[in-house]
Amino acid sequence: MSKSQFETYDDVGHDASVHTAKTLPYGGRYKDTYRPAYEAEAYFVTEPAPPLPRQATPAPVLPEAGAPPEETEAPGEAEAPAESGGRAARRRRTRCAERPESPMRRLLPQALVVAFLAGGTTAFVAKDKAIELNVDGKQRTLHTFADDVGELLVEEGVRVGAHDVIAPAPGTALASGDEVAVRYGRPVRLTLDGRRHQVWTTAHTVEGALHELGVRAEGAYLSASRSQRIGRAGLALDVRTERAVTVMADGRTRTVRTNAATVREAVEEAGITLRGQDTTSVPPDSFPRDGQTVTVLRVTGTHEVHEEHIPFLVERTEDPSLFTGTEVVSQPGQFGLRRTTYLVRTVNGVRQRPRREKTELVRSPRKQVVRVGTKPRPDSVHGADHLNWRALALCESGGRPDAVDPSGTYGGLYQFDTRTWHSLGGKGRPQDASAEEQTYRAKKLYVRRGASPWPHCGARLTG
The missing domain is CATH 1.10.530.10 (Lysozyme)
Structure with missing residues (x-):
């Protein structure tokens, strides 16, 4: 701030700074300017308040060069006639300009500027908010002017998809001290008890994903460790839950709890061995279901071969060298031979209906050629x-x-x-x-x- 803003004048006309002036004793040629608090209002009313800068009286108009100086009205002189009103106004402005400027008149514009800046700063601070943002487990504190959660995520460059979880919802208004959490969705190619599923989870580990998906993991087979982390790209997970399977074999019944992948494995876990042509009542490679009953079939099988003759054709040709009624076989016919193989099985001691496995032609039939005489017979x-x-x-x-x-x-x-x-x-x-x-x-x-x-x-x- 310039020096002129803090200058004043003493009674004898010497200027002195308000910060460097000496303290003078009361009495003598200096007036006592102190006023008690109850007189402060009266003190300030003794002189009209100075106008604001925009309301100040216009500056006096200086005469043009060469013009005669205007006369100044003496104190106590009567006012000039109406036609000399402009000259009287200029004299009054001259007297006002000569009057010393008060400290309050100089400090008022500065106070207005400070008040304006203070109001803007208050509004600026009111819009700023301190927010706790947690993005997929990474937490940080930030300041933002965003009005809602969605605007905050755009401002921070956090891109979300249809399978991501945002809490609170994107349209929720923000206030200072709020917490915003974003959990990214991860694809999981889940094969659960033989059935394939495509699911999404926001969990970071296999154990968390199983809990989130509601999959019972106690006693289950998992193709990945429970503590294995799931990246943004996801993973493939095979889960076989524990099931109760009843196996009937050799006149006995056994129930086992198993997470086997096939019926054959469940039967083996029950302590039963399949030998030779032995099989089960359901396909051995099928997936065992909870509460399923499987019967072991003890199978023995033999092969039986059946042969059958294929009849031959007879071809007759006329022969004029033979008497009528005479037939001569020039090429004897030969039967063909067909061989069929049957599988005969015995299941748990009961003979089953033979099942044809293959048929082969051992020998093709050969036709018989007969010559028939057409020569007239002598009498x-x-x-x-x-x-x-x-x-x-x-x-x-x-x-x-x-x-x-x-x-x-x-x-x-x-x-x-x-x-x-x-x-x-x-x-x-x-x-x-x-x-x-x-x-x-x-x-x-x-x-x-x-x-x-x-x-x-x-x-x-x-x-």
Whole structure:
């Protein structure tokens, strides 16, 4: 602050600083300026209060250069006429300018500025708030001008998602001393008792996540340690809770508490061993449920093989070299063979229905080819038609055209051997020819050799 703001004048016209002036005794040529408190109001009323700077009387107008100086009205002089009012006003302003400025008049503007600054500072301090902010376990104290929780998080650059927890809610108004907590959500790929789930948790550890999700962990199998921390990226967690499973085997019942992953493991924990083809009433690799009853099936199995013949086809072709009614088998047929394997199981001593496992073709059937004669048969053989051929046939073969002797050498009605048959013009085997053709060949043989080919029955021809 400049010196002029703290200058004053004494009675003799010398200026002296209010901070350096000496204290003078009362009396003498100096007036006593002290006033008691009860006289203070009267003291200040003796002189009108000075106007504010904006309300001050305008400064006097100086005369132009070369103009004659204006006259000054003497004390006690009567006021000038109306036409000289401007001059009288200037004289009054001159007297006011010559009057010494009081200390109160100089300090009033400064007091107003201080009051204005004090009011702004009070409003500034009222908007500032001290807040405890906890972001995912990291706590700090900060000052903010934010009006609500959401504005505070934006101001602090805290980004939140749909699975994050904010307490209090983002729209809640803030006051100094409030606490704001943000807990980030973490994805957990949870497989609980064989069923897969995608869940979110704000817990930092596996144990906290299980508690938050309401999963009973006592006696359960956990794929991760309970104290393992869960990062923002989440983790995969396999949980198998403890269950009661009843196992029935070999006439006995056992109940075990287990967190096994499969029925097979639960059965083994019950002290039962599966051997060979043994199995259970539910798939052994299925997940055992709480309260489930599993029956062990003791299985023994054998294989049975069944063979069956496949019939062959017969193909007939006409042959003009053979007499009508004559059939010759040029290619004998052959049956095919099919082999089927069956599994026969015995479950807990009870034989089950055979189950076909496989079928294979061992041999394919071969068709039979038969030649059928179309040549007209001759009416008779001269010199042999009058003989009793029916009696000879009954003696040799019992009258059966397909008869064959025990040695397989002779066949037919008249027991021809193959060589003799072919010499007479026959085809194939004699027993395969018709009865008419066989009689015709026998007559031709008789014309050549008489009854000698039939030493025992030949006499029947004439008898």
